[in-house]
Amino acid sequence: MIIRNDRKVLRVLSSDGSENLVIDCIKRTMPELMNSEELIGYEKIEYSELLKICGLELTPLSELDADSSAAAQQRYAVISPVLNVISDTKERSQAIRTAAEANNISKQTVRKYLCLYLIFQDKSVLAPKKTIEEKTLTGTEKTMRWALNSFFYNSRKNSLNTAYTLMLKEKYCDEYGELAENYPSYYQFRYFYRKTKKMKNYYISRNGLTDYERNKRPLLGDGTQQYAKSIGMGFLDSTVCDIYLVNNEGSLVGRPILTVCVDAYSSLCNxxxxxxxxxxxxxxxxxxxxxxxxxxxxxxxGISIRKEQWNSDKLPGIFVTDKGSEYGSFNFSQLTEIGVTIENLPAYRPDLKGSVEKFFDLIQNYYKPILKGKGVIEPDFRERGAHDYRKDACLTLEEFEKIIIKCIVFYNSYRTLEKFPYTEEMLNAGVQPTACSVWNWGMTKNKDNLIDTTTEQVITVLLPRTTGKFARNGLIVNKLRYRNNNYTEKFLSSSTVTVAYDPDDVSYVWLIENGSFIRFELIESRFMGVSLDTAKQLKDSCKELINDNKEEKLKAEIELARFIETIANNSSVKNTVSVKDVNKSRKAEEEKTHISFASYIFGDEEDE
Structure with a gap:
């Protein structure tokens, strides 16, 4: 598994749950153990992305020439004994030493081959690279290269002058701190840096891989039009609006969240x-x-529009999202059941969904100049001493939504698409340079990428799911019981099934069977119409009440046992029981203990 965070790319070689053997894919140092807690925050990436980060294009071993293939095989044979003891530091060191002596190469060369293979897991990476022969570095140049790697190309972001000073301290001073007579000048150091400088290495080493991918990486694609050839590909994203809102009583609520779907081809807001x-x-x-x-x-x-200004009432056939947690959830992926294709963009690639990023920028620029002083925040809102924009809030969510709708209508109908790649066919058809016009023209050309479905079907498909179990007392879902009179046999089968439920109302659940949703009704009427959290709280409260009564019950049981034992031990009958004439004895006792119940009513009158 290959993982990365802001600054590191690691390959996990083995794991026992708590400890993981990992290797740094950028520094290419020897494998080391890391706790699972240390790997929190890393995300999994694909092998192709690792090759891209490292700037490699591996040729399959079968396609290499004979000499290169043989060299790769020989180098793999050198490290193969080490691979068997890779997790044991002592045995690994011994194996590396043995391999170096047996093949008459240095231990560092064995480590180099070993790290390369562990990182890329491909023998072809061991093949010798056919590059232009480079000039051999002198001893001074090697020292300067070491100093740049140690003191300049790292997250400390030292200046070149600081790196030069540290180099002199480490390599050109004796044990007393006296500077040697011969040492390279700063101008030599700077010249070597400029001659060997690589911008990609500079940005990644000093600012991190995240910053490079987001802000420095070359943008050589054709943007959205490269893969959105027609309507029906929707970009999904959300943002926190730059305005504070209040409720109907005038109390501050905060900043609302705007979630949108923008068509990649036409840029229409769906x-x-x-x-x-x-x-x-x-x-x-x-x-x-x-x-x-x-x-x-x-x-x-209260806003009147024409149909052609916002002619969108079908789901796009493709949803393109980033790696947000809500888009990675299982609930969202369930949309594929109604024919939607979901594509996830790689991390730090906002340029691939530029339409939706531009939408947020334009929409907020429409209302912010007009609503200044009414809760809109300015760029200085996080700075010390800045104005508290929360105190300016005066709009409610309902009022602000009217503004958002009007802004979207303007965005769809009147914003000019200056950089849209109009075709000759579109120009001949008189397509206007607006999002709604391009969308409506696209509707006449390709409707196949739009999915005609119902609101009910989408809501049901997006419901969270869990495992339910049939039992004699109903379908058990989230520890609640449900019934459907058509499933008598299932209730006797004790089988487990997949069930959709509404966390806001536990009154019903839906059994998913062959793509259909069959509704089951709640049996326990006391939970009817309440949310799942409320139902759990009620159950927990009942359980707590019962647990609180257990101690009193236990005391009472002990007291009862003592009382019974006392009566039994103090019984007046001590002799051996005779089992003869049982019926006669029973009849005598019946007459002795007989009660005239009418005496309870008429006893006083009879006494008089």
């Missing part, structure tokens, strides 16, 4: 969700809004 809650919740609302007739929807807010 739908949006404005809410206080993000994650999967906002995605459900977004899917519903995408399927809603926008003319009717805008009318609810």
């Amino acid at each position: 739908g949006y969700m404005l809410s206080w809650k993000g994650g999967v919740y906002s995605l459900r609302g977004l899917m519903i809004n995408i399927l809603t007739d926008k003319v009717e929807y805008c009318n609810k807010f």
Whole structure:
């Protein structure tokens, strides 16, 4: 497994759960043990991304020439004994020493071959590289290269002058700190740096891989149009709006979250969700809004639009997302069941979803100049002594949503697409340079990439799922019981099934069977209409009440046992029991203990 964080790329060679043997793919040092806690924050990457980061293009061993293939095999034979003891430091060192002596090479060369193979797990990486013969470095140049790697190309971001000073201290001073007579000048050091400088190495070593991928990496693609050839590919993303809002009572609530879907081809906004809650919740609302007739929807807010201004009421066939947690959730991936394809962009590639990034920028620039002094935040809002923009808030979520809708209509209908690659066919058809015009033209050409579904189906598909179990007392889901009279045989089978449930209302669950959703009704009426969290709290409260009563019950049981034992031990009958004439004895005792119950009512009158 290959993982990375902001500054390191590691390959996990082995793991026992708590400890992991890893190797640094950038520094190419020997493997070391790391605790699982130390690997928190790393994310898994693909092998192709590792090759890209390292700047390698490996040729398969079968395609190498005979000499290169033989050299690779020979080098693998050198390290093969070491691979068997790679996790044991002492045995590994001994194996490296033995391999170096047996093959008449240095231990450092064996380590180099070993690290290369462990990182890339491919024999072809051991093949000799056919490069232009480089000039051999002098001893001074090797020292300067060491100093640059040690003091300049790292996260400390030392200046070149500081790296030069540290080099002199480490390599050109004696044990008393006296500077040697002969040492390279700063100008020699600077010249060597400029001659050997590689910008990619400079950016990654000093600022980290994340910064390089995000801000420095060459942008050589054709952008969105490179892979969005027609409508039906939706970019999903969300942002926190740059404005503070209040509730109807005038109390500050905070900044709302705007989640949108923007068509990659036309840049039309297919739908949006404005809410206080993000994650999967906002995605459900977004899917519903995408399927809603926008003319009717805008009318609810008192905004009148024409159908062609926002003619979007079908799901895009492809959703493109980043690596946000809500998009990686299992709930969101369930959309594939209705035919949607979900594509995840690589990390730190906002340029691949530039349409939605530009959407947020434009929408906020539409309302921010007009709403200054009404809760809109400025770039200095995090600086010390800056104005507290929260105190300016005066709009409610409902009022702000009207503004957002109007901004989206303007964005779709009137924003000019200056850099759109118009084809000759589009020009002949008189397609206007607006998102809605390009979208409507695309609808006449390709509707196949739009999925016609219902709101109910999307909501049901996006519900979270869990495992349910059939039992005699119902379908058990989240420790609650459900029934459906058509599943008598299933209730007797004790089988487990996959069930969709609504965490906001436990009244019903849906059994997923052959792609269909069969509804089951809650048996325990006391939980009807409550959320799953509330139901769990009620159950926990009952359990707590019962647990609190256990001690009193135990005391009472002990007291009862003592009382019974006392009565039994003090029994007046001590002789051996006679088992003869049982019926006669029983009849005599019945007459002795007989009670006239009418005497309870008429006893006083009879006495008189």
